Amino acid sequence: xxxxxxxxxxxxxxxxxxxxxSGIYYSMxxxxxxxxxxxxxxxxxxxxxxxxxxxxxxxxxxLKYVLVMIIVANLxxxxxxxxxxxxxxxxxxxxxxFFMPNMISMIIGGYMWMFIFTKVLxxxxxxxxxxxxxxxWIGDPKxxxxxxxIVASWGSVGYLMIFYMAALQGVPMNLKEAAxxxxxNAWQTxxxxxxxxxxxxxxxxxxxxxNAGFQVFDVVYALTGGGxxxxxxxxxxxxxxxxxxxxxxxxxxxxxxTVLFVIVMLFTAxxxxxxxxxxxxx
Amino acid sequence: MLVQILIYVLLGAAALFCLFxxxxxxMNSFKTNRELLTNVMSFPTSLSIDNYLRTFDKMNYLRxxxxxxxxxxxxxxxxxxxxxxAGWKICRTKTRLSSFLFGLFxxxxxIPFSSIMIPLFRVVLFLxxxxxxxxxxxxxxxxxxxxxxxxxxxxxxSIPYELEESAIIDGCSSIQVFFYIIFPMLKPxxxxxxxxxxxxxxxxxxxxxxxxxxxxxxxxxxxTNTLFGQYSNDxxxxxSSLILAAIPVIIFYAFLQKQILHGIADGAVKG
Numbered sequence: 001x002x003x004x005x006x007x008x009x010x011x012x013x014x015x016x017x018x019x020x021x022s023g024i025y026y027s028m029x030x031x032x033x034x035x036x037x038x039x040x041x042x043x044x045x046x047x048x049x050x051x052x053x054x055x056x057x058x059x060x061x062x063l064k065y066v067l068v069m070i071i072v073a074n075l076x077x078x079x080x081x082x083x084x085x086x087x088x089x090x091x092x093x094x095x096x097x098f099f100m101p102n103m104i105s106m107i108i109g110g111y112m113w114m115f116i117f118t119k120v121l122x123x124x125x126x127x128x129x130x131x132x133x134x135x136x137w138i139g140d141p142k143x144x145x146x147x148x149x150i151v152a153s154w155g156s157v158g159y160l161m162i163f164y165m166a167a168l169q170g171v172p173m174n175l176k177e178a179a180x181x182x183x184x185n186a187w188q189t190x191x192x193x194x195x196x197x198x199x200x201x202x203x204x205x206x207x208x209x210x211n212a213g214f215q216v217f218d219v220v221y222a223l224t225g226g227g228x229x230x231x232x233x234x235x236x237x238x239x240x241x242x243x244x245x246x247x248x249x250x251x252x253x254x255x256x257x258t259v260l261f262v263i264v265m266l267f268t269a270x271x272x273x274x275x276x277x278x279x280x281x282x
Numbered sequence: 283m284l285v286q287i288l289i290y291v292l293l294g295a296a297a298l299f300c301l302f303x304x305x306x307x308x309m310n311s312f313k314t315n316r317e318l319l320t321n322v323m324s325f326p327t328s329l330s331i332d333n334y335l336r337t338f339d340k341m342n343y344l345r346x347x348x349x350x351x352x353x354x355x356x357x358x359x360x361x362x363x364x365x366x367x368a369g370w371k372i373c374r375t376k377t378r379l380s381s382f383l384f385g386l387f388x389x390x391x392x393i394p395f396s397s398i399m400i401p402l403f404r405v406v407l408f409l410x411x412x413x414x415x416x417x418x419x420x421x422x423x424x425x426x427x428x429x430x431x432x433x434x435x436x437x438x439x440s441i442p443y444e445l446e447e448s449a450i451i452d453g454c455s456s457i458q459v460f461f462y463i464i465f466p467m468l469k470p471x472x473x474x475x476x477x478x479x480x481x482x483x484x485x486x487x488x489x490x491x492x493x494x495x496x497x498x499x500x501x502x503x504x505x506t507n508t509l510f511g512q513y514s515n516d517x518x519x520x521x522s523s524l525i526l527a528a529i530p531v532i533i534f535y536a537f538l539q540k541q542i543l544h545g546i547a548d549g550a551v552k553g
Contacts (some may be wrong), residue, residue: 003456004368005367005383008364008368008387012387016393016428017390019402020401023398026401080296084293087290087293094297096539097297097300097301098296098297099539099543099546102481103531104304104485104531108503108527111506111510111520112306115520115521116306119517120306120322127323154300159546162546162547165547211392211394218487236396239399240396260397261393264397
């Protein structure tokens with residue numbers, strides 16, 4: 001038993017479990033990158049967090065991002081999955097193309113989109129009369145948020161679509177046929193026959209979006225870097241900057257990350273509870 | 283009929299949207315800067331690879347690529363080996379310890395990376411593996427095993443125990459049972475574990491950003507990121523480097539898309 005589990009247990013304990021536990025300890029210290037030693041400061045860091053405007057702003061921004069992504073990305077993914085699944089031709093081709101952005105890192109994808117937002121859209125506005133593109137996509141917080149959602153959806157919809165397609169393939173054909181024989185239209189069939197049967201898939205996808213959303217870093221880092229100012233800073237970027245840029249306040253940043261962990265746990269628990277109840281109802 | 287055609291048109295538009303950034307980057311990466319600034323939507327007048335030659339050196343392309351391949355391959359090997367062994371043994375042992383271990387591994391899947399990155403950075407400093415690619419491979423293993431153990435554990439449950447039993451009666455040691463009987467049977471789930479973890483490590487940015495500061499050890503993403511910082515307005519240089527950084531995964535996808543899509547779906551359904 002030990003021989004087989006030990007290698008996994010060691011790397012896991014050293015690089016995941018220990019950091020997770022020692023994080024609680026470090027969040028109560030004034031450890032930083034400048035001084036050699038550090039002292040216990042009790043709950044001072046957490047007190048400071050309570051009045052840290054930028055931190056809560058980043059948490060709020062992250063929550064907004066998570067919420068919008070759960071709705072937007074999942075709706076588009078489900079729509080694409082249903083549409084492709086019912087095609088006779090070119091099913092594989094569309095699946096391949098829609099999944100493609102997921103292969104590419106959001107750092108690379110984000111920079112490519114940066115080119116679109118800062119060069120291509122202006123060209124279209126100036127030369128093709130598409131004046132609604134003439135916005136400060138990266139520089140204005142309102143549009144920067146939309147830009148981030150567009151790019152993040154571009155990069156994750158294909159992944160969710162694969163989950164939904166797998167779930168849809170589990171829906172027996174004869175049930176759908178029976179429903180349409182009984183006079184249900186396409187929407188009614190979907191709403192009352194298909195959707196209840198893929199509820200499990202929906203739970204997985206929402207869970208995934210929620211978890212990935214709370215950790216969002218790459219796409220925002222590449223597109224806006226958290227700016228303008230700190231308007232699009234996510235929790236992960238806020239923590240990263242606190243620890244590895246400027247102040248190098250590791251202890252304080254660890255306290256922030258502990259708070260983030262508690263928040264993520266809370267929302268995950270709520271989400272799973274809600275969706276489990278929904279599954280049982282259906 | 284009309285509706286059918288409309289659906290295909292809409293799907294086509296969505297597909298074009300997916301490929302749009304890639305196509306724009308590709309098209310403009312062959313231009314000179316002046317050409318790009320006059321018209322971003324035109325085809326390049328000549329297929330000059332000057333930009334590519336320029337960024338190929340600047341990114342230390344081959345070395346960055348090699349580093350990334352090393353990380354992904356090394357990380358995947360360790361994760362597969364460690365998790366297959368652990369997942370199998372934990373599933374087959376019915377003791378309180380084994381269910382405790384399973385719970386321990388599974389619980390941590392919920393811990394977000396940003397919550398542990400700073401203490402993890404301290405562990406890395408303590409072990410003197412900052413800027414060490416070999417060290418980073420082990421960090422990836424540590425972060426990746428819990429999910430993989432969960433998948434292997436679920437898969438082993440579906441394998442009949444009789445096979446192992448008869449092998450043990452025939453005098454096989456546990457190690458032989460694992461490598462000759464169990465591991466080959468785990469192939470479908472191993473494929474899923476390989477693909478999801480290879481993609482994750484390949485596209486991971488934050489961990490190398492924290493742990494690697496020596497530019498000889500840079501991954502493709504770190505090199506691209508640095509170049510982006512240096513050439514903030516030289517779009518032809520940036521776009522060609524983005525294409526160079528994206529090419530390996532696109533080739534990988536072109537050859538293995540069936541396996542990749544299956545692997546992603548398998549990992550999902552069982553997860």
